[in-house]
Each structure stands twice: as structure tokens, then as C-alpha cells.
Amino acid sequence: MKYVFLFCGSAADQVAFDALTPEQLRDRYAQVGRWFAQHQARLGHGNQLQGPETATTVAFQGGRPIVKDGLFMEGKELVGGYTEVEAVDLDEALAMARSWPGGGTIEIRPVVMQR
């Protein structure tokens, strides 16, 4: 099965992240790097996203595209990155997600497969 992991975080997660010392930050990146290396065989396309202040939305209202600055959902949680994951089943995907060293929240979504 193919899933997408959406790496999400809250404002509080961001504050905690910003408070890391340069050393801690290096450690964190090293851990995250190891996670990606360890699961490489199961990972598809993925990216880290730039901050919410860079987001632009296009909303169709009455069929007309309205362009706006900012996020689609103005919530406490926002998506910071994503990756495709190929796993046998949800339990395998969950085991990968549980071992994620980056903190925050991971939303796991199965992908619609072509029939």
C-alpha cells in the first residue's frame, strides 16, 4: 500500500525547535538523516516545505479563482513536509512513524490507487 506521511507541527513545536542549541540542532538533523537512510527503500517522493509565511492559496469561489496570501487552514497545526511511503499495511507504516525522531505530529494518509 502507498501512504503519504504529512509531517505537521504546532506553534509550540516551532518554539521548542527554535530553542534548540546549535549542537542539539545538529543532533536532530543527524537523527532525522538516519531515519531517512534507514527507511530509504520504502520512501518515495518527499520534500520539506518552506514556512507558512511563504504560503499562497487559490480558492475557487463561484467558479472564480481567488488568490490570497497565507494558509488554507488557519489552525494551530500546519504541514511542514511530506513523504510517500510504501508499506505492506498500516501497521508497518505506523512502526515507521513511531520511530520518527523529529517530534511534532505525523498524519498518515493512504493514497488513492489507480484501478
Add this chain to the structure above:
Amino acid sequence: MTAALIRRFGAFDLAEDCVQDAMVAALETWPRDGVPARPAAWLTTVATRRALNRLDRDQRYREKLAHLANGPGDERGGDDRLRLILACCHPALSREAQVALTLRAVAGFTIAEIARAFVAPDATIAQRLVRAKRKIAAAGIPFRIPSEVELGDRLTEVLDVLYLIFNEGHLATRAGAPSNRDLAEEVAWLARLVCRLLPNEPEPMGLLALMKLHLARGRSRFDLTGQLVLLADQDRKRWDRSQIDNAIDLIERAAGRARPGRYQLEAAIAACHAETPSIHQTDWVQIIVLYDMLLTLAPTPVVQLNRAIAVWRLDGPYSALRNLDALAVDLEGYHLFHAARGEMLYELGRSEHAHAAQRRALELTENTAERALLERRLFNRSSL
């Protein structure tokens, strides 16, 4: 249908095999296309459950298991059941979905029966099941036994679902009938099944013991006019001794594994009460020690409330009330918090505050039997 029932009633082994068939059918069809399993198989399951209801399940089930243990294919059947239970209680499903799926697929309840037990419209339950099955298929929730590492958490999830259903039967938190003994007994049967499927795990034994202890006292929880009777006022001679002994056996066997857990401790606390001939002889010190152990595993406000009630019995209302004050925010919406607090305040002679607490408890209670008890209390106290 009746004829089929009677036929199956007489042919226990066959009926038991039919349950297994229904489960295997579910195992095969759900992940593939998410449609409800074959209606015929479900009917058989329901019929079997009814038959099991009327039999002395303990005795017959032991015979059946002894028989199965010698026959071929036993392991696969047992594993299939375990897979099914674990899938129904998968943490990726909502608690409501877990409950409905477990009752439907493992216990063979009809949609109408589940709806009645949870005082919900049939359509709500049907839709809940459809959504849950769809999620199992779409999200890739597997029918497999988790690794050793995961099993602990997954098992806890199963036991929590079973205990929630049991309490719905035993206490019936919703408005309507005060108690649904059948539901409680059905789910005790499921707990027994989990014990047999995972014979090395102590927590299922703890849960089964806890259920047996509740059921052993079940008949004395209501008086002849159908009024709820509290533990302190129950006729302990009416408690089911053999059921209690059975539960204590289970607790001791579980303790032998030296892996204490929430259900083992709760069962041990219930056993303390069950073994005591009158409320005045209760070993409150022992009970408080057990609550302290439980708090290290499950530091929840409800456990703290129960511990405070034991403190009240041991030390009187003054120190107990101080314990309760710390819980006021967390348990504001919990009727038993206000009911216990009210009783303690009465003891201290603070009638006005006590009355307010009891009225708050009454506002928060939906269950008819509990309401009646609280109303009686309010009435008696105000006429003093």
C-alpha cells in the same frame, strides 16, 4: 430460524465451528472489498451465540477446547480469532467503531442488538460499521498478530474495549434500562476467549477476574423493587461464592507471571471487597496500597477519586475531602465525584454544601437506577 437454532443448540461442536467459519469469512472479505460478510454466516454466528448463552459455557467450552487441542487446524482457528479481535480493536479506529466491530464480528451481535445496548438508532450503528469496514480496507489495517514489542499496547486496546462494553452492560451509563446483564456476560465470554488465545498474558486474566467479581455481586446490586443497592448495603450472602473463588484463582495465576497491570490491580481491589464478610471488616489499608500501585500505572482522576473514598472509610471525611478538592476541576462533570463529596459533607454536618453537591450529581446522572438512588438520598436528608 428457530429450527436452525434448536438444531445448532444440540450440536455444540458444529455451531462452534460455524463461528469460526464466519470469522474466516470476515477475514477474507473485509480487507478485499470491504462489503459486509456473508449474511448466512452471520446468522449462524448469532444463532451460536444464543445457544452458547443458554449452555453452561465454562464447562462446555473447556470440553470443546480440550477436544480442539487434539484436532487438526486448531492453531489456525485460534490465530484467526486473535487476528480478528486485534483488527477490530486497532488503535487507528475510533473507540465507537472498535466497540461496534467487536460486538458484530467477534461476538456475533446483530446491528439491532448493538443499537439497543448503546441506546442508539439502528441506522447510526449500521453506518458506524460501514465506515469502520471501509477504513479497514482503505487504510490497510491488517489482520495480523503484532510483534512481541507491539503486542502489549495492542492488547491493552482490546482489553479497554472489552471493559468499556462490560461496563455498559453492567452499569448502563446511558438512560434507559438500569442494567443489561446479558451484554455483560457476553463480553465476559470474550474476555475468557482472549485469555485462552493469549495464555501467557496476565492482564486478560486480570480483566476476566474483574468481570467475574462484578458479575458475582450483580444480583445483589438491585433490591426486590428494582432499586439500586450500594456496596456497603448489599446482602453479601447473595454474592456468588464460586464465581468469586474462580476470580481469585485467576488473580493468583496472573500474579504468578510477575507482570502487574491495571486490570490485575483493579481485580485485586474488587477481590478485597468480595472476600470481606461485612463493610466494617474491610481492609481499607490494603485497598489504599493497591490504589497507590494502580496510580503508578494509571494516574487518572477517577482512580484518585476511588482512593479518596477508601481514605474516607479509613480516616473519615476530613482528609478524604482534602483529597477530593484537588480533583474538583478534572471531575467537575463526573456525577460520582459530586455524590461522594456530598456524602462526606453530610458527615461533617455541612448540609447545605452537601445538598448542592448531591443536586449536581443528580443533574449529571442519566441512568434511571442511579437517579432514583440520588433522589432518595436528597429526600431522606432534607426531611431529617
